[in-house]
Every structure is written in C-alpha cells, then in structure tokens.
Amino acid sequence: MKRAGKAFFTENLLIWNSEINTRNMPWKGEKDPYRIWLSEIILQQTRVEQGWPYYERFIKAYPTVNHLARASDDEVFRHWQGLGYYNRCRNMLAAARTISKDYQGQFPHTYESILALKGVGAYTAAAIASFAYGLPHAVVDGNVYRVLARYFGIQTPTDTTEGKKEFTLLAGELLDKTQSAAYNQAIMDFGAVVCKPQQPACSSCPLSTQCLAYQTGRVEQLPLKTKKIMIRQRFFYYIILIYNKQVYIRKRKEKDIWQNLHEFILLEQPCPVTQAELLASEGYRAALPGVSFKVEGLSAPYKQQLTHQTIIAQFLTLRGKGRAPALEGYQLVPQSMLNDYAFPKTITSYLEKSALGLTLF
C-alpha cells in the first residue's frame, strides 16, 4: 500500500506518547502475561472505566492462572456478574485450565499458541505477544480503526472482511517493531484520549497536519461502518415462586443471551400480557402443573437495552402452599443464598429495588 505520511505517523505518535501521554491504568507496563491476558479479556468491547474494578477484583481473588483454573465455574461467573458478554468468562476459564494443565501454568510464549487459546482472537493475541514478550504484532481494535481511518482517509468499512484485511495490513506496516509494546499502547491511548469517537481533540493533535480526514473535513464521518442491526423486543415474565424462604432458580443453558447466568422461572411471551393472561397461559400450565399458591403481585416492567434486543421483564411473586414440588430443570435454593449466584442485570436490579434479597431473604 502506498500511502502518504506513514513514517510521520509512527514517529510523531511515539513522540506524543513519551512527551504528552499521561494516561495511567493498573495493567499499563505490566509484564506478567497472566495479568495482561486477564485485562485484555475483561476489556474486550468494554470501556476501561467499566473493566477497571473487575480487573482489580479478579487479580485479588485469583493472583495466578492456577488459582483461576482451580476455581469453580459458578464462583468465577459471580465475579464476572454485570460485565456482560458472558461467553468471555466461560472461554477465559477454559483457557486458564488449558494453561494450567497443558502448559504447567506457564503462559504460552508465541503469537500462534496465544491465539489458539479460547477467547483469544487476533487483537488479544497481538496485545499479549507485544506487551508481555515484545513480539512484533500490531493491535487492531476500535481505537486503531478510528485513528487509521481518519489519518489516512480510508473509506473502507471496518466491519467487513476487506476492511479488516486492509486495516490489519496497514497497522503492521506502521508498527515500530523495535518497541512494539510502547507503540501498541501509544496508538490505543491516542485513540482514547485524542482521536476520540466524538469531539476529537484535533486542535491539539500532533498528527493533524498530515491527517487526511482533518485536512478534508471528514473527521466526524470516519470510520465508516455498513451494518445496521435490527433490534428485537422480548417479553420476559419471571415467576418468583417462594416456599418457606426458598425460591426456584435455574442456570440458563440454551444458546441465547445470559448463558450460564441464573434466573427465576421464566415464561417468555411473544407480546405483553396481563397478570390474568399470564396465569391462564399455556406456558404457565406447562411450567407449574398443579401448583397451589397465593399471588403477591406483579412488578413494574424492567427494561434492559441489549445490543440486538430489548428485554422487557416483569416479576410475579407467588407464595406457595403446602409442600414444595420438584420442578423440572429448576432448583430450590434458600433466599439467603441468592448472593452466591450470578444473575443478569435485569434480575439484580429487581432484587435490589424490591429488597427481596435483603429483608425477605
């Protein structure tokens, strides 16, 4: 690719990094590959400010990869609760156990072996390889797409195969291979601090004189993306069935949102229904055959916006009479134990607001 200003870009980015950049984060300059890996998994599609406290808690709870590998799934998911994209947690655990068993707890040392770990893609492998071992692999994340698209005026959409190839190739050409860790850290910090998505600091940008987007007034338009996602609505009705300070929950197993998190008895409906309609529904009869109870009440709707779906959840509390029946797929747990299980945000929000987890439980 023959593009103008490549040498200027790398040189001045590194000058900005050493002379102006003051960004500080707990994992910055870290050389322990386990800690670097942990931070990178947590930060996938996650803002630094959001991931920061999770990183601190994980390092404290699991100081080494062997500690993490030995932990139970449910305990680790409880630590991950609220961070989202829960398959990251499952893959992280699988990778920790691979490293503990197949590598005797020693983190793999090559780009290819790092890339082979569950939950590690091209970005994360490049980050670990460069930060921990100084290997010459350029990171390509959302920051890099934005910085390069603007500086070089690239109009190829970033969410296509062609775009990924083009940006990855260019990023590799720009990398200073003698200091790949510093360079990779610099370009991401630069994207976060100067070349931000909104209101970039072009007036104080040391690259603006050679920035094609800035020179042609297209900074706000770049980078380009193509896909527009359709957002689906779903109506969740959770039955909180209580018998003597115990409540039914289950772990979500199906290929759907919130896999491996817990929930109450779920009746999903294709459209909103009233309390009476819910109790008369086919789903209710199938889930709770012959259960006798007293209705405590239906909660207000709890709305949660996900990337591809809007979840509208309501909670119906039922006080069971007589003996607690066995319900297929559900377990009966004491209300005081709910804090040991990981729940999606919608449910923890309800539990906090209703004080169900505090006073009643």
Add this chain to the structure above:
DNA sequence: AATGCGGGGTT
C-alpha cells in the same frame, strides 16, 4: 460473510 453476544457512557 453475517450474526449474536451485555452493560454502560456520551451526545
């Protein structure tokens, strides 16, 4: 090549 996967901040 397209799609699904959370939760939160910013504008």
Add this chain to the structure above:
DNA sequence: AACCCAGCATT
C-alpha cells in the same frame, strides 16, 4: 435514540 467501547465464536 444512536453510537461506541483494548472483540470473539459460530454458522
């Protein structure tokens, strides 16, 4: 309401 965030796995 729309967009984005230290992306990845699956189909």
